[in-house]
Amino acid sequence: MKKILVPTDFSKNAYAALIYVSKLFSDEALQITILHSFSDEVGKLTSRVDIGRSESIIDKLYKQSDEDGKKLIDQIKLDSSKVTHDYELLSTPASLSKSINSLVASEGIDLVVMGSKGRTGAEDVLVGSTTIKITKSLEGCPLLVVPNKVNFVIPSNIGFATDYNDFYQLSKLKPILRLVRQYSSTIHLVHVGSQTKLTPKQEQNLEQYKNNLTEYDTDFHFISKTESVSKTLHNFIDSNSIDLLALVYHKHAFLKKLFREPVVNRVGKHTHTPTLVIPITN
Template sequence: MKNILIPTDFSGNADHAISYALNLFKCERTNFYFIHAYADEVYGPFHNVDDTNFEKNKNSIENLTNSKLNELVTEISERTHNPKHVYEAVSSFESLVDAVNNFSNLKNIDLIIMGTKGKTDDARITFGSNTIQVFKYVQCPVLAIPDGIEYTQPKKIVFPTDYMVPYKRRELKLLDILAAQFKSQVHSLYISDFEDLSVRQLDNKKFLEESLPNARLSFVVTAVANRATAIMNYIQEHQINLLVMVNSRHSFLEDMLYRSTIDEIGLKPPVPFLVMQNLPR
């Protein structure tokens, strides 16, 4: 039984991510939890009000949240009729990151699935602020779904790596499960001007191979003109369906998330983006 958590702000982007998630796990026994964190909605416009008005507005937003979540669950249940799926609504008077982290630990969530953008839907950006915050601070795998893409089985997966980070079986298990389910090719993309690997890199590469026994794994080397450009080009040239990266200390992904923004670096994947966490949980 899979436990999947889907944050929603009731936007079109969130609805699109929900549809993708239901398709991805349509043949799997799955618990879907739809969560809306509403603390920012309460605190945002009411910083300087008395306790009575604060509680009144908090209760109003809480009731509206619960109503929307229940409508969402009812609509999905009536539309899908999938006996393998169980749906549950979750409202939380917390920030999004705290709500998702706490609930992930409480229910031992396997995967978080969300849209790349929220209500703002700014065409100039690839990932909204909420998605970036979840990438950075939630210690659970996160799958971000770009708006507008049609669901396609992840038959071709690209996994960029420099083989410098020692992986963990826990984080690679999800990738192996997906590869087994869809009989996927997993392209391990080494972005470097040098093909020779150090002893450390060779050990990590071997561990990767051993940890993905169900994947049709291939190892590819490409020049390092620009890592983001190399990834984007590979996705386009090989008709990749899913991009997978690991968020770990001193990694390319950490560099994007903490020292700059994904948009400034130029990584704008036109496919779902799975971020796995090599961080304590």
């Protein structure tokens, strides 16, 4: 059974992520763990009180989280009555990033799914801070960032942004290929830049991708940069009806060497297309 972890702050944005992943894997049974961290609330409420009151406050936060979680699970079961997923809630006073990594390591989580914004709805609450923090610290598990405005559609067209400076074996790209096989999707490898300007190393990696992806329906795109790489990718998503965009997060390669801009942050702000981020550490 596939194990999915969905952090929540009980906002509409977090619920959109939960709905999306429930539908994305509607044909298979999932174990979906809904994780609520009230670490920030603990810090705010206990900074000026004694230890005894701190424990009382934490107990109240656990109780409130359990009540909100029960309502959430009842609602998701109603909204996804045709699927047979198992849902459970975990509440913790520990930080979100620490809790996620601990669960990924101990429970064998296959995918973490987050909304692109938090309860406040501010543009940068999750996109520019929490989600990126999770991306940088997450190990051994992909992260799916789901915009609040997303309407679920079968991901028939899956974009994979690459600079071809690195070649990743298909075993590293399993989160993409599983979806491709499930939905008979087309993979669109998109490179911001001209094919004629590829270095010999980039050309070699391009050929390796072509050779390794022969069993899949694959298109290769080379597009001119307009304003910024993230803006260019946004335009590509819209003009090619991309249903999901995948990125490899490799802090020593993709983001730092070519883009010179926080691409994961900015692409994650796309208002209607989910972004799948695959952290690779070596």
